[in-house]
Amino acid sequence: MTILARAVEAGRRYGDVLALDRVSLDIRAGELVGLLGPNGAGKSTLINLFVGLRRPSSGTVELLGGSPTDPARRRAIGMTPQETGLPESLRVGEIVDFVSAHFPDPVERGELLARFGLEDLARRQVGGLSGGQRRRLAVALAFAGRPRLVFLDEPTTGLDVEARRTLWDGIRSFQQEGGTVLVTSHYLEEIEALAERVVVIGHGRVLADDTVAAVRDFVGVRKVSLTAADLPELPGVLGSEHRDGRIELLTTDPDRLVVELVRSGAPFSGLEIRPTTLEEAFLALTATSGQKETAHA
Numbered sequence: 493m494t495i496l497a498r499a500v501e502a503g504r505r506y507g508d509v510l511a512l513d514r515v516s517l518d519i520r521a522g523e524l525v526g527l528l529g530p531n532g533a534g535k536s537t538l539i540n541l542f543v544g545l546r547r548p549s550s551g552t553v554e555l556l557g558g559s560p561t562d563p564a565r566r567r568a569i570g571m572t573p574q575e576t577g578l579p580e581s582l583r584v585g586e587i588v589d590f591v592s593a594h595f596p597d598p599v600e601r602g603e604l605l606a607r608f609g610l611e612d613l614a615r616r617q618v619g620g621l622s623g624g625q626r627r628r629l630a631v632a633l634a635f636a637g638r639p640r641l642v643f644l645d646e647p648t649t650g651l652d653v654e655a656r657r658t659l660w661d662g663i664r665s666f667q668q669e670g671g672t673v674l675v676t677s678h679y680l681e682e683i684e685a686l687a688e689r690v691v692v693i694g695h696g697r698v699l700a701d702d703t704v705a706a707v708r709d710f711v712g713v714r715k716v717s718l719t720a721a722d723l724p725e726l727p728g729v730l731g732s733e734h735r736d737g738r739i740e741l742l743t744t745d746p747d748r749l750v751v752e753l754v755r756s757g758a759p760f761s762g763l764e765i766r767p768t769t770l771e772e773a774f775l776a777l778t779a780t781s782g783q784k785e786t787a788h789a
């Protein structure tokens with residue numbers, strides 16, 4: 493399958509900060525790839541390397557088989573950065589026309605706006621849009637030039653549930669028509685809802701690159717929840733949380749945890765064991781990576 497973007501052992505340093513550490517990644521035509529990681533993991537840096545806004549300090553990055561800084565290649569991609577400043581006094585339709593004029597075969601204005609639920613706002617000045625509407629417009633603009641590959645950096649930040657779903661539909665329909673997308677998100681249900689493949693990044697490194705289901709299996713974390721006044725320290729607990737009067741414990745070995753719990757003699761009730769969400773899997777992954785780092789230090 494055609495590789496549209498490729499990073500090979502790519503590293504990026506900002507002074508003393510190693511934002512990306514030997515990242516290798518291929519994005520193939522037709523894929524919708526979710527890039528998941530906590531604040532400061534290196535997601536935006538990786539996108540900036542792919543779109544040619546930054547150069548790698550080491551390793552190589554290719555876009556459409558060549559340099560990401562080549563204007564012809566950049567014209568074939570779309571991008572929505574985390575923050576966008578759109579001119580307040582222009583109307584939505586005017587902005588779409590302005591952006592579309594940069595491309596040889598743009599999407600028709602009405603079609604583009606309809607795809608992202610903005611069809612009734614064409615005559616509205618950007619200054620009068622809500623935050624969510626602005627965000628949807630910024631995302632829609634990434635698709636204006638019929639790109640082969642789109643990079644979306646946290647596209648649904650600040651959107652309510654309905655607006656988020658409209659945006660997901662727009663992104664999905666682009667992929668169903670053959671488009672390719674790399675999307676970063678803090679909303680883990682978003683990656684689950686959108687992407688077949690998830691790349692987990694933490695501390696500038698790729699921690700996992702697989703299907704959402706496989707990442708969960710790979711981590712194998714289970715959640716043990718129970719009601720108890722207090723608990724002693726138990727072995728194999730990766731994390732714990734108090735929620736709605738219950739205690740939730742994350743572990744890769746729930747059987748042993750339950751044995752130890754009973755042995756401790758601490759009174760408890762309402763024991764439940766269940767698989768984790770992607771978010772919990774992800775937290776466990778990044779925690780494991782941090783432990784490895786410490787062990788090597």
Ligand SMILES: Nc1ncnc2c1ncn2[C@@H]1O[C@H](COP(=O)(O)OP(=O)(O)OP(=O)(O)O)[C@@H](O)[C@H]1O
Pocket residue numbers: 506507509510511529530531532533534535536537538574
């Ligand atoms: N221009 C810069 N100058 C100095 N350090 C930077 C710069 N850009 C990013 N960094 C640092 O590089 C690391 C990775 O940042 P990056 O923005 O790529 O992470 P991210 O995963 O996109 O985070 P977030 O989810 O918060 O947007 C962080 O430690 C950040 O502080």
